[in-house]
Amino acid sequence: MSRMLVVSPSPHVHDKLTVPQVMEGVIIAMIPALAFAVLNFGLGAVYVTLLSVIFCVGIEYAMNRYLFNRKTTVLYDRSAIITGILLAFNVPSNLPWHIILIGAIVAIGLSKMSFGGLGNNPFNPALVARVFLLTSFPVEMTSWPVPTPTLALDGNTGATPLGILKEGARVGDTVPQMMAEMPGWMDFFWGFQGGSLGEMSAFAMLLGLAYMMLRRIISWHIPISMLLTIVVLTGAFWLYDPTQYAHPLFHILTGGVMLGAVFMATDYVTSPFTYRGMIIFGVGIGVITVFIRLFGSYPEGVSFAILVMNAFVPMINKYTKPRRYGSKTHYVKPKVVVEEKVVAS
Amino acid sequence: MNLLSIFNNTKSFEMGGVHPAENKLTADEPIQVLPPPDAAVIHVAQHIGAPATITVTEGQKVRVGDVIANHTGYVSSNIHSSVSGTVENIENLLDTSGFKKTAISIRVEGDEWLPEIDRTPDLISEIKLSSEEIIERIHASGVVGLGGAAFPSHVKLNVPKDKVIDHLLLNGVECEPYLTADHRLMLEKPEELIIGIRVLMKALNVDKAIIGIENNKRDAIQLLTELTEDEEGIGVQALEVKYPQGGEKQLIKAVLGREVPSGGLPADVGVLVQNVGTTLAVYEAVQKNKPLVDRITTLTGVDVTKPGNYLVRIGTPIRDLINASGGVPEHTGKIVSGGPMMGKALPDLLVPIAKATSGILLIPESESRRAEEYNCVRCGKCVEVCPMGLEPYLLMTLSQGHNHDKSEKENVLDCIECGSCAFTCPSNRPLLDWIRLSKNNIRKAKTAKA
Numbered sequence: 001m002s003r004m005l006v007v008s009p010s011p012h013v014h015d016k017l018t019v020p021q022v023m024e025g026v027i028i029a030m031i032p033a034l035a036f037a038v039l040n041f042g043l044g045a046v047y048v049t050l051l052s053v054i055f056c057v058g059i060e061y062a063m064n065r066y067l068f069n070r071k072t073t074v075l076y077d078r079s080a081i082i083t084g085i086l087l088a089f090n091v092p093s094n095l096p097w098h099i100i101l102i103g104a105i106v107a108i109g110l111s112k113m114s115f116g117g118l119g120n121n122p123f124n125p126a127l128v129a130r131v132f133l134l135t136s137f138p139v140e141m142t143s144w145p146v147p148t149p150t151l152a153l154d155g156n157t158g159a160t161p162l163g164i165l166k167e168g169a170r171v172g173d174t175v176p177q178m179m180a181e182m183p184g185w186m187d188f189f190w191g192f193q194g195g196s197l198g199e200m201s202a203f204a205m206l207l208g209l210a211y212m213m214l215r216r217i218i219s220w221h222i223p224i225s226m227l228l229t230i231v232v233l234t235g236a237f238w239l240y241d242p243t244q245y246a247h248p249l250f251h252i253l254t255g256g257v258m259l260g261a262v263f264m265a266t267d268y269v270t271s272p273f274t275y276r277g278m279i280i281f282g283v284g285i286g287v288i289t290v291f292i293r294l295f296g297s298y299p300e301g302v303s304f305a306i307l308v309m310n311a312f313v314p315m316i317n318k319y320t321k322p323r324r325y326g327s328k329t330h331y332v333k334p335k336v337v338v339e340e341k342v343v344a345s
Numbered sequence: 346m347n348l349l350s351i352f353n354n355t356k357s358f359e360m361g362g363v364h365p366a367e368n369k370l371t372a373d374e375p376i377q378v379l380p381p382p383d384a385a386v387i388h389v390a391q392h393i394g395a396p397a398t399i400t401v402t403e404g405q406k407v408r409v410g411d412v413i414a415n416h417t418g419y420v421s422s423n424i425h426s427s428v429s430g431t432v433e434n435i436e437n438l439l440d441t442s443g444f445k446k447t448a449i450s451i452r453v454e455g456d457e458w459l460p461e462i463d464r465t466p467d468l469i470s471e472i473k474l475s476s477e478e479i480i481e482r483i484h485a486s487g488v489v490g491l492g493g494a495a496f497p498s499h500v501k502l503n504v505p506k507d508k509v510i511d512h513l514l515l516n517g518v519e520c521e522p523y524l525t526a527d528h529r530l531m532l533e534k535p536e537e538l539i540i541g542i543r544v545l546m547k548a549l550n551v552d553k554a555i556i557g558i559e560n561n562k563r564d565a566i567q568l569l570t571e572l573t574e575d576e577e578g579i580g581v582q583a584l585e586v587k588y589p590q591g592g593e594k595q596l597i598k599a600v601l602g603r604e605v606p607s608g609g610l611p612a613d614v615g616v617l618v619q620n621v622g623t624t625l626a627v628y629e630a631v632q633k634n635k636p637l638v639d640r641i642t643t644l645t646g647v648d649v650t651k652p653g654n655y656l657v658r659i660g661t662p663i664r665d666l667i668n669a670s671g672g673v674p675e676h677t678g679k680i681v682s683g684g685p686m687m688g689k690a691l692p693d694l695l696v697p698i699a700k701a702t703s704g705i706l707l708i709p710e711s712e713s714r715r716a717e718e719y720n721c722v723r724c725g726k727c728v729e730v731c732p733m734g735l736e737p738y739l740l741m742t743l744s745q746g747h748n749h750d751k752s753e754k755e756n757v758l759d760c761i762e763c764g765s766c767a768f769t770c771p772s773n774r775p776l777l778d779w780i781r782l783s784k785n786n787i788r789k790a791k792t793a794k795a
């Protein structure tokens with residue numbers, strides 16, 4: 001029997017959480033949001049999500065197998081499934097299939113595999129694809145279907161709340177006037193509002209966040225610092241002039257902030273290593289989001305903000321290295337008197 | 346620090362750390378005495394430093410306690426016979442490192458001890474020897490660190506003149522999963538342990554000693570707290586359960602809040618750490634005149650029929666120990682000397698128990714091999730858990746690219762090889778393998794230069 005003994009260096013045990021399980025955990029965390037998407041948009045949501053996942057997984061498998069000649073399986077590390085779902089979350093539920101395919105090619109082929117696959121991409125693949133589609137197919141990407149009236153309490157228009165806000169500001173309405181046209185706070189929270197497939201329900205996102213934190217897949221640092229920053233900044237503007245600027249809660253609950261904070265900004269690969277770095281990253285996203293929203297021409301801003309901060313990650317890592325043990329001793333050395341024999345002369 | 350720990354005054358180190366499943370299967374198993382083996386295999390290098398020089402010849406009769414190999418230079422240790430019998434041969438045999446090293450094989454005949462060894466269970470609490478004599482006796486008795494490091498204790502106790510030690514820390518943490526030898530020792534030999542602490546305090550001329558024990562050993566904490574109530578200068582500190590709390594540097598941080606500087610020694614911050622097992626060996630050497638010929642060790646594993654804690658003679662083949670606890674379970678894939686986090690996988694059942702063998706762990710086939718490796722997903726978990734504040738992912742990449750100079754700048758030599766990073770990495774990256782390679786390369790380059 002001694003011939004069969006395995007001899008390998010320590011450690012001889014491993015934590016339960018491995019990459020496929022992390023990825024599956026993230027997928028489970030997205031189920032509430034998916035459910036809300038189906039409730040709101042019906043079969044369209046299912047169709048778009050399925051297509052997106054199939055395209056993403058297929059492209060990754062094909063590239064690994066035939067382009068890089070890697071040994072691989074269709075599901076491999078499961079990360080392509082996540083990219084697929086996230087891409088679907090970021091588009092309207094009536095997007096034609098060929099645009100989804102283009103999105104998948106951009107996400108997996110261009111922004112992930114061309115850098116060497118999982119772990120090597122500097123930018124969040126789903127967000128690169130979203131921004132690419134937004135600039136290439138602005139009409140298709142911004143004509144959101146009306147949520148099913150049975151569930152949406154209000155007769156919603158196709159526009160997003162943030163779109164209403166920007167448009168209203170252009171024609172000179174005050175914020176309270178515009179808010180009157182929109183669904184109530186609770187509708188925002190539960191997710192009965194217009195927008196992309198998976199970004200509406202703050203409630204679903206919070207469920208996902210809680211689940212991922214419970215399983216220790218992600219920590220609080222990125223989502224909370226990002227959300228707090230947005231609340232503080234928009235809160236300051238709102239206090240300054242509530243007729244010009246929307247309530248901070250409004251900003252949090254609309255336009256993919258929750259989706260970004262929970263699922264996009266927390267992507268391991270494209271976020272910093274240390275907690276300190278993560279907080280800087282989250283605050284950065286918050287600041288940029290608010291500035292794009294309040295002063296830019298795009299109604300939303302989260303996607304851009306995250307991509308911009310993705311670019312800063314290497315620099316953040318460089319300046320937020322962990323403190324080395326022993327760099328401070330917390331000890332005052334006593335004076336040592338080495339006794340010297342005094343030779344009497 | 347969690348909320349609970351504020352209430353019950355539990356301390357811990359700050360940076361990093363992990364929580365592997367504790368699996369202390371043998372915590373309630375009393376120490377059993379394992380009879381001497383039929384033949385003992387005693388290696389001459391069971392410690393850090395120069396191998397001892399053999400003083401016996403084949404065919405020579407020895408008794409328990411006879412010196413069979415003398416220390417070579419100062420950083421070395423005496424080796425004593427742990428059995429009585431005839432020296433059969435001197436040859437190269439496998440030891441826990443997995444290499445064949447010089448060993449003395451002794452055929453056991455009877456169990457005759459040197460007459461000057463006090464084998465009675467009587468407690469000897471009066472310490473007659475002076476500080477120098479104590480250290481000399483520890484040197485002569487071949488005492489080394491029993492926690493795993495096997496550093497000769499007399500060297501450690503010989504503190505450089507320019508350093509002042511104000512605290513002696515006793516390491517009763519036993520943070521490795523599965524192992525319970527130190528736990529049982531604290532429960533079953535507490536009085537001896539406390540006298541051993543007094544002996545060390547006298548040797549070092551310090552007046553404060555603190556026993557650090559993790560909270561998963563509440564019984565030991567309670568017992569030693571009671572017993573040290575009237576002992577001036579000796580206290581017990583309960584510690585949160587967190588690996589690697591038993592690392593010297595982590596223990597010092599946890600108990601005293603001090604950090605040993607990079608490349609420095611605990612003495613640089615006024616501390617000296619001794620494992621509780623070593624302290625018992627010190628008691629026996631100094632008070633009972635008994636050299637280090639046996640030790641308490643744990644034989645354990647999820648499939649082992651009767652896992653337990655044993656008092657075994659040094660040089661006993663681990664096969665004997667395994668047989669005593671029910672034999673090798675079917676589907677055993679790996680046998681580890683030490684704990685699962687830092688222990689060494691053994692190639693063979695004939696490897697003998699050495700001075701520093703704190704436990705033998707049998708791992709089932711299904712958990713013996715490493716899982717599939719993935720790309721680094723940059724999750725930062727290895728950085729989060731490193732108790733030394735290092736960046737394991739970076740050190741691995743540097744090592745793979747042979748950038749050892751750069752790793753040295755990133756403090757790779759500070760790595761205590763605790764394995765927390767490799768334990769945690771969700772991509773199953775062999776972080777520590779590559780880090781070790783870097784450390785070895787740097788050390789080799791240094792000795793080549795010197």
Ligand code: SF4
Nearest residue numbers: 731760761763764766
């Ligand atoms: S093995 Fe070294 S690098 Fe890894 S966690 Fe432990 S100290 Fe840090």
Ligand code: SF4
Nearest residue numbers: 721722724725727770
């Ligand atoms: S734990 Fe593993 S996957 Fe995560 S950053 Fe470290 S090396 Fe990369």
